[in-house]
Structure formats: structure tokens, C-alpha cells
Amino acid sequence: MSLRKTSRWGHRSALALACGALLFTGLAHADAAAPGDTRASVSWQGKTANISAASDGSYLLRSPQGERRIPAQKLTVHTASPLFDGLFAMAQDDLRQDSVAAIRDGAFDHGESIACNCFETGEKWRYVWTRDLSYAVDLALWRIDPARSRQSLRFKLSEVREPSAPQGLYVMQDTGSGGSWPISTDRVVWFLGARHLLDDPAFADETWRALTDTLAQDRLYVFDERLGLYRGETSFLDWREQSYPDWTAKDVRFIAESYALSTNVLHYQALQLAAGLAEQRHDALAPAYRAQAEALKRAINAHFWRADRGMYMSYVGAGAMPIEAYDLLGLSLAITSGVADPKRARQALANYPAWSSGSPVIWPERADQPIYHNRAIWPFVSAYALRAARSVNDAPRIAHEMDSLLRGAALSASNMENFELATQSVHVEDGALSGPVVDSPRQLWSVAGYLDMVLGGVFGLGDDGSIAPKLPVSWLPQLFGENKQISLDLPGQRITLVRPETLHGDLLVAKSQHRDGDETVVELTAMASGAAPLRMDAPLFAPATPAAPVVVETPQGRQVTVAEKSVLYVDGRRHGVVDGKTSLPTPASMQCLQVATLGKDGLESLPSAETCKGPEIHVDSAWPREWQATATGKFRVSLAYRNDHGPINTGITAGVKLLDIHCDGAAPQRFPLAMPHSDGVQRSTSAIFAATAGALCRFSLEQGFNMSFLRNNAHYTGGQGGAEGPVNDATIEGLLIAPVANGNPTP
Structure with missing residues (x-):
């Protein structure tokens, strides 16, 4: 783990018993609200937060963290809920605090300030990191402050200082596993944010140059022609022992030779952007980029889809060795990018587990690792899951992610980086496993995730300016109360949603819309989404990772000894279930064996280290x-x-x-x-x-x-x-x- 990179707009049943219900219904918005007014409050597992609104547009939040006064903001929402309206203001206030004139980190310039009109990453992380920034810009910051978004993104571009090396303009991979790139290879996430800001010609030219140079470099160093995939670590999940086998803590070669769903989808999106920009510029590279993108999409679907689980794996080993690991960010990106077809998108999202408090960023969890990525909710990932749910009209998941985002912000009085999975707390005592190990208020991508939940999740504002609400019916009483409409005010624009007269379904969508000056009025209607209920009964933990198999050469062949009920992998291919011992023929080639423990619920553990035999x-x-x-x-x-x-x-x-x-x-x-x-x-x-x-x-x-x-x-x-x-x-x-x-x- 790098903790933290070093430096315009117990069991499932116990967890279920611990989880309460979100209380967020009641009285309409007023100038002040008492703690008992439930549209102004949220209660969860014995904790309550309450917001009251003042006539000057400011708010007072009372939470388990104390009182926070939230000043009036430029962007406003007008609903029946002071809580919803006030938390939107709080997200903007968090963003104001993250907007700085200088940044610093102990690993750069000896901790001295570096001038930059940038977004810093959070209260505890005062620097600009490629992935945090890029996801945050993509979620919402490009709308709110495009100039600062561009400046922050520019900070993560660099030319080459070594004259003997190939010259170019490259996106910087932050410090990370094994010495950073090409072990960590998700720097192309930069283009996810930059794609929204190309109306500035100078920035568009920089983006094009960085895109072509970075893609060419990644093609040379991390693209595997045999599988058609890009190698490297999962995006954002960069604390190895949390989501990779624990033995990678001392040797990251396995990570360098593996392939991550999220990182490959990010490369697909970068190639798609390159193809589109090349076509606009009448560049001869356009057909090649388009072909590479389509080939990568096919390879992702061929190698990451696990039909027996109905989900995309988070990563696969060398030779596409299947790994029983799943992550919500990779899955959400696969859905929103169009890598997953509609059938797989809907199936995979329905099969990804949920807990009452929210959706875990990885699954299954690790019983031997502390809370951080493991056993955790990360709001920015929840925001991407909300986008994915909207794209497939999954009303239960839309409501679930919105509930989680609102509840977490309210109870912690800030947009925190992460939460423990079962309680949605910022810290849980569990001995050596306590956590989250590290957390930060006003974390930039969490702030952006909350803003996106309001702008896109509730009011349906699309990247292209279109308006397509997909609001769960379960949120109608909270937001509308007895009122006929709710509205969002942006500079020079108002979006008004009008409730339907009757309800027959679980998802509110646009029936019609019309413009009246700067106001877009959307008449809502209810439809049946047909989405499956949330998967709330999944086992929590994966089996423990086993020791490497013991292999002994005998005249009869190779005798392999493993723990009972283990899945044996030979050269990355599933050989079958072995109960204790088995024998394999002795080939003339090098042969490498790994095992995964098979749990009673059918889940496999992460794979063991390998045992290799043969001539070398x-x-x-x-x-x-x-x-x-x-x-x-x-x-x-x-x-x-x-x-x-x-x-x-x-x-x-x-x-x-x-x-x-x-x-x-x-x-x-x-x-x-x-x-x-x-x-x-x-x-x-x-x-x-x-x-x-x-x-x-x-x-x-x-x-x-x-x-x-x-x-x-x-x-x-x-x-x-x-x-x-x-x-x-x-x-x-x-x-x-x-x-x-x-x-x-x-x-």
C-alpha cells in the first residue's frame, strides 16, 4: 500500500442484525427544523444527524461529529428535505476547501509548498494524485470549476528530462507498487477527466499529444499481444495485500504480469477517445485506434467474464488464470463504458453483493486484512455504481447507492474517503484489523461523487447537457413531500422535476419535457424497472489463501500435495478439485502449479504462490x-x-x-x-x-x-x-x- 502514494459543470448474519433502516421521511422543508423532523434528519444504527435551514440559505448540521455551519452556495436545490438540500451545499463547501493555491506532500520538494491553483486531494492528502483527481473531474468537477480542473490535470502531465530517452508528453503514474509504472498502469484514467474539457483549444492540443504518446508507450511496454490485454494493477486498489494474495507484499511480479478489469476498461475508453479525436483531426491513426479499442473490448469480455458467477472478475493472472475476486469500480466502468453488453451489465450488477449500509468496493472480503479497501464502502465508487445502475434502470441499486451516499455524508459531517462496510462508520475497533486504517474528510473524489449523485443521479443531468432523470420511487416522499415539484438551480439554468399523478412502478423517468426560458421542466412518470432485488445474502469472506503446493518428482510422475478441497491450477489453467494429493505426468517443459482453497459455499480463495518444476x-x-x-x-x-x-x-x-x-x-x-x-x-x-x-x-x-x-x-x-x-x-x-x-x- 502507498498510504497515500507515500506521502463546466465477523459474519454475514451478525452484520445483518447490526444494520438498521434509513429514516428520511416526514415534514416539508422549512426555515428551521427540529431534530425530530425526519425529512431533516437521518438515523442509522443508533446515530442521528439533523440539518436545519436558515433564511439566508445557510444550514446547520448537527451530527455525531458535532455541529457544522454550512454557508449558502451558488448551486442550490429546492426540495422538501432540508437534509438533502443542506448536504448538497456541504459538498460545495467541501470543494471550496479543496480548492487551493498551493499543494504539498512529504515526498515532493521535501514537503515544501508547490504553487498550483489546483484541487488538493483531501484534508489529509494535500497533493494532486492522478487517479483521485481524474475520477473526481470525471464525476462532477469539470462542470463546477473547469479552469481549476484543467490546471490540476495539467499538473499531472510531464515531458521527458532524459535526452537519451524517447521524448513525448506523458501522463504521470503516481508513486506505487514496485516502483510505479509499469506495475501500476492506470494513469490513462487522466483522459477520463480530460475528455470533458476539450472546448479549450490549447488544452485539447495538450490532451491529444499526451493521449497519443501515452498510448504508444503503454502499447510497447504493457500490452500483451497474445491475450490482447494490458498488464498491471487494479485501478485505485493499490494496497496489494488487501485485494491481491498476501504473498505479493514481498513480490509484485504476479501483479505486473496480471491483467485488471478496471485498468483495461480505462485503456478501452482512452482508445475510444483517441479514435474520436483522430477522426475530428482527420488523422490517419483513427482506424487503428478504433480497431484497437474494439479488439480490447472483445478481449475483456473473453477473459474477464466468469459465466458461473455471472460477473466480471476484478483481475486475472498471467495467461488469464481466473481469480475469485470482484470489484465494484471495475464492474461499474465496464458497464458505463459499454464494454459490457446490456444483458451482462444487468446480470453482473444484480449479482454483485450489497450490505444494508452500502456496496463493498471489493468482494469477497479478506478475514486477515484490516479495514481499508477490504470490508469498506468508498463513496466515489458508490457514485460510479449509481451511474452503472442508472444505465441499466436498476431501481433497487440506484436507491441503495443514493441512500449510502447521503447517509455517509450526513453522519460524518463531511464527504469522507471511506467507511467500514457493516456500520458505515469512519472507524471500527477490531484489534489488528481495525479501520478504516486511514480516512480523510472532504476527500476530493468523495465530494465529486456526492455532487454527481445530485446533478446526475437525482436530476438526470447528462454529460452532453441532456436531462434524463431515473429516480427511484422510494425517494419520492423524501424529496417531494406534499409538493408537486423539486428544482436544481445552476448558473443560467434551472431543472424542475414534476411528480406524476399516479405511481405504477419503481422508477421515475421523464414522460415529457419542455423549455421555458432558462428552465427545463420535466414531467415524470413511473415505470417498472424489472430489476432483481439486491443480493443481500452473499458470504462475507473468502477462504484463506493457502500455502504453495508441495511437488515431488517420482518415477511415476509429479506427486502434488495440497490442502484438502483445493482447486489446482497448472500453468494458469484450472486442473480440477484435489483433495489432499494427486499425481501429474512429468512434461519436458517447465510447469508451474498453484492452488486455491475451495470454501463450503463454493467460493475460491485467492491463489497460492507458485511451485515450478522442470528444466531451466x-x-x-x-x-x-x-x-x-x-x-x-x-x-x-x-x-x-x-x-x-x-x-x-x-x-x-x-x-x-x-x-x-x-x-x-x-x-x-x-x-x-x-x-x-x-x-x-x-x-x-x-x-x-x-x-x-x-x-x-x-x-x-x-x-x-x-x-x-x-x-x-x-x-x-x-x-x-x-x-x-x-x-x-x-x-x-x-x-x-x-x-x-x-x-x-x-x-
């Missing part, structure tokens, strides 16, 4: 190194290395090289290899190359690229590769070559 050659001569192929076929090549330029959980100095292979009688082959920060000697990422029997192959290494080459990282003082200059190096202990069965990419 260690070549340790001087570079360029030579090796003669022993047979015709495909071979895996990797490096034994040591990278001690930073800790495993952060930094910008992952070692990245290009391996050139020249085998007699074959065309040259080139592959990127990553050497993340390591704990002693470890194995790099691998590549698969072809050779014929007897051919002499020559291997040479060329300089690659990492984030330390970027000019803006001269400000990085929290580790190596910053102020003193780029560092892209590792100690090479040996070149490792092994035959692989059928060219399987799993090491």
Missing part, C-alpha cells in the same frame, strides 16, 4: 549472452535480478529494460521486461520467444523507460530517481530460459 537454464555470461536452443518450440525468458532502489510499496524506479533476441534463422524478437523493487534476488516479468533446435540465440538488453525519466519527477524527494536524476537499473544475476508447454505465458 541459467545463463550468466557477459552481455550479449548466448544460448543454443535444445529443441524447436517456445521458451520463457526472464531475469534473476535485484532492485533495491526503493521499497516494494512505493517509488518511481521500477527497472524496465527491452530484451532483444536474435536467433539464427528467425526474425529479431523484442520484449519489455520489468524488474520491480525487490526483497533480495527475484524473478523479473517474463516473455515467450520461439527458437528452432540447434539455433544460436543472442540476448541483449536496451534501456527502457520508467517514471523517473519524467521532468516533473525532479520534484520527487521521497526516494531515488527524483531530484538526483533518473534511475532505471537493477543488478542482473542471470538470464533464465525454460521450455514451456504450448507457449503458455505463465512462468
Whole structure:
């Protein structure tokens, strides 16, 4: 975990018993409201928050955190609920506090202030981080403050300071796992925010340049031609042990060679944007970008969809090894981007579990990890889930996410970063598992998520200015009371929603709309969404991750010993359920085995570390190194290395090289290899190359690229590769070559 990157507009039954009900009905909006006026209050598990409105447009919030006075704001809503109206004002007040003239972080410029008219990330995080900012801009900030949004996004672009490296304008991947990019590869989320702000010609030109350069670089270093997917860590879920197997805490090669749903969907959206901009600019790259996007969409659906669960997996291992892990952000992005077709979108969202307090950001949870991403609700993810629910008319999920967003903001008197799953508290005592481990008020993407819930979730304001409300009928009494209409006032625009006379269904949608000057009046009607009820009975925890299988070579074959009721994976492919022991034939190739514990409820654990057996050659001569192929076929090549330029959980100095292979009688082959920060000697990422029997192959290494080459990282003082200059190096202990069965990419 990096905690925090280092620095215009118990059981399911117990949890269920602990959860109460949202009380949010009652009296109409007035100048003042007593604590008992339930349209002005929310109660949850013994905690209550209440808002009263003053005649000057300000509000007073009384919550378990104390009193907070909320000043009048430019954007206003007018409903029957002082609570709803006041929390919209509170989100804008949180955003005002996040709008700063300077930022700082202990890992940059020794903690000194850096001038920037930017959005800082939150009360505890005073810097600008690529993913936090980009998701926040995409959710709402591009509407509220486009100038500051552009300036903040520009802060995350950089040219190259190393003259010998390929020049360009690149999006910065923040400090992270194993030394950042190319282990963490979700920097393309930047374009999710930037796409809304292209009416500024200069910014549009910068975006186009950064888009083409960044996509080309990712295509070279993290795109896998065999699977058609981009490698790298899940977006936002960047504390490895929380959502990846615990053994990745010491070795992130598995993450570097895996493929994440969220990160691949973000690349799909970036490619779609590139295709559209190329067409506008009459650029010859347009057909290539369009083809790449469509091919990536097909690959995502081929490799991440788990038919037996009716959901997209959060990530898959090398060779597309299926992993029993799911995450709400990746799923929501797959739905809203159009990667998921309507049938899969509706099915996957219905199958994703919910708790009374909200929707978990990952599922299943980890019983051995503290509360953070694990056992947690993150409001910005809930906002994306709300968008996904709206896109498939899932009325129960729409209501659920809106309830969770409103309740969390009210009871904590701010738009907090995260909450514990069962109680929606900002802290729960649970010994070593207590948490959330870290939390922050006015967290930028949470603020943006709340604003988007009001603007898009309630009033239906679309990115293109269209108005398409999809409001659950369950919210009608709270918002309308006895009134006929509610309204949203924006600069130069008013949106008014008019309630229907009769109700036959669970979702309010537009029946008709008309313009009257600056006001758009939308007549609502009720429809039956046909959505399935929320999945409230899912098991909470996954089984514990097992130890690696024990493999013994015998004359009869390989004897494999595992824990009882384990699923055995051979070279990333599901071999079957093994109860204790099994025997496998001994192949002539390298073979790697992993196991996952099979729980009583049918859930699999995260996979064990691997046990590899078979022939492997260690070549340790001087570079360029030579090796003669022993047979015709495909071979895996990797490096034994040591990278001690930073800790495993952060930094910008992952070692990245290009391996050139020249085998007699074959065309040259080139592959990127990553050497993340390591704990002693470890194995790099691998590549698969072809050779014929007897051919002499020559291997040479060329300089690659990492984030330390970027000019803006001269400000990085929290580790190596910053102020003193780029560092892209590792100690090479040996070149490792092994035959692989059928060219399987799993090491």
C-alpha cells in the first residue's frame, strides 16, 4: 500500500442484525427544523444527524461529529428535505476547501509548498494524485470549476528530462507498487477527466499529444499481444495485500504480469477517445485506434467474464488464470463504458453483493486484512455504481447507492474517503484489523461523487447537457413531500422535476419535457424497472489463501500435495478439485502449479504462490549472452535480478529494460521486461520467444523507460530517481530460459 502514494459543470448474519433502516421521511422543508423532523434528519444504527435551514440559505448540521455551519452556495436545490438540500451545499463547501493555491506532500520538494491553483486531494492528502483527481473531474468537477480542473490535470502531465530517452508528453503514474509504472498502469484514467474539457483549444492540443504518446508507450511496454490485454494493477486498489494474495507484499511480479478489469476498461475508453479525436483531426491513426479499442473490448469480455458467477472478475493472472475476486469500480466502468453488453451489465450488477449500509468496493472480503479497501464502502465508487445502475434502470441499486451516499455524508459531517462496510462508520475497533486504517474528510473524489449523485443521479443531468432523470420511487416522499415539484438551480439554468399523478412502478423517468426560458421542466412518470432485488445474502469472506503446493518428482510422475478441497491450477489453467494429493505426468517443459482453497459455499480463495518444476537454464555470461536452443518450440525468458532502489510499496524506479533476441534463422524478437523493487534476488516479468533446435540465440538488453525519466519527477524527494536524476537499473544475476508447454505465458 502507498498510504497515500507515500506521502463546466465477523459474519454475514451478525452484520445483518447490526444494520438498521434509513429514516428520511416526514415534514416539508422549512426555515428551521427540529431534530425530530425526519425529512431533516437521518438515523442509522443508533446515530442521528439533523440539518436545519436558515433564511439566508445557510444550514446547520448537527451530527455525531458535532455541529457544522454550512454557508449558502451558488448551486442550490429546492426540495422538501432540508437534509438533502443542506448536504448538497456541504459538498460545495467541501470543494471550496479543496480548492487551493498551493499543494504539498512529504515526498515532493521535501514537503515544501508547490504553487498550483489546483484541487488538493483531501484534508489529509494535500497533493494532486492522478487517479483521485481524474475520477473526481470525471464525476462532477469539470462542470463546477473547469479552469481549476484543467490546471490540476495539467499538473499531472510531464515531458521527458532524459535526452537519451524517447521524448513525448506523458501522463504521470503516481508513486506505487514496485516502483510505479509499469506495475501500476492506470494513469490513462487522466483522459477520463480530460475528455470533458476539450472546448479549450490549447488544452485539447495538450490532451491529444499526451493521449497519443501515452498510448504508444503503454502499447510497447504493457500490452500483451497474445491475450490482447494490458498488464498491471487494479485501478485505485493499490494496497496489494488487501485485494491481491498476501504473498505479493514481498513480490509484485504476479501483479505486473496480471491483467485488471478496471485498468483495461480505462485503456478501452482512452482508445475510444483517441479514435474520436483522430477522426475530428482527420488523422490517419483513427482506424487503428478504433480497431484497437474494439479488439480490447472483445478481449475483456473473453477473459474477464466468469459465466458461473455471472460477473466480471476484478483481475486475472498471467495467461488469464481466473481469480475469485470482484470489484465494484471495475464492474461499474465496464458497464458505463459499454464494454459490457446490456444483458451482462444487468446480470453482473444484480449479482454483485450489497450490505444494508452500502456496496463493498471489493468482494469477497479478506478475514486477515484490516479495514481499508477490504470490508469498506468508498463513496466515489458508490457514485460510479449509481451511474452503472442508472444505465441499466436498476431501481433497487440506484436507491441503495443514493441512500449510502447521503447517509455517509450526513453522519460524518463531511464527504469522507471511506467507511467500514457493516456500520458505515469512519472507524471500527477490531484489534489488528481495525479501520478504516486511514480516512480523510472532504476527500476530493468523495465530494465529486456526492455532487454527481445530485446533478446526475437525482436530476438526470447528462454529460452532453441532456436531462434524463431515473429516480427511484422510494425517494419520492423524501424529496417531494406534499409538493408537486423539486428544482436544481445552476448558473443560467434551472431543472424542475414534476411528480406524476399516479405511481405504477419503481422508477421515475421523464414522460415529457419542455423549455421555458432558462428552465427545463420535466414531467415524470413511473415505470417498472424489472430489476432483481439486491443480493443481500452473499458470504462475507473468502477462504484463506493457502500455502504453495508441495511437488515431488517420482518415477511415476509429479506427486502434488495440497490442502484438502483445493482447486489446482497448472500453468494458469484450472486442473480440477484435489483433495489432499494427486499425481501429474512429468512434461519436458517447465510447469508451474498453484492452488486455491475451495470454501463450503463454493467460493475460491485467492491463489497460492507458485511451485515450478522442470528444466531451466541459467545463463550468466557477459552481455550479449548466448544460448543454443535444445529443441524447436517456445521458451520463457526472464531475469534473476535485484532492485533495491526503493521499497516494494512505493517509488518511481521500477527497472524496465527491452530484451532483444536474435536467433539464427528467425526474425529479431523484442520484449519489455520489468524488474520491480525487490526483497533480495527475484524473478523479473517474463516473455515467450520461439527458437528452432540447434539455433544460436543472442540476448541483449536496451534501456527502457520508467517514471523517473519524467521532468516533473525532479520534484520527487521521497526516494531515488527524483531530484538526483533518473534511475532505471537493477543488478542482473542471470538470464533464465525454460521450455514451456504450448507457449503458455505463465512462468
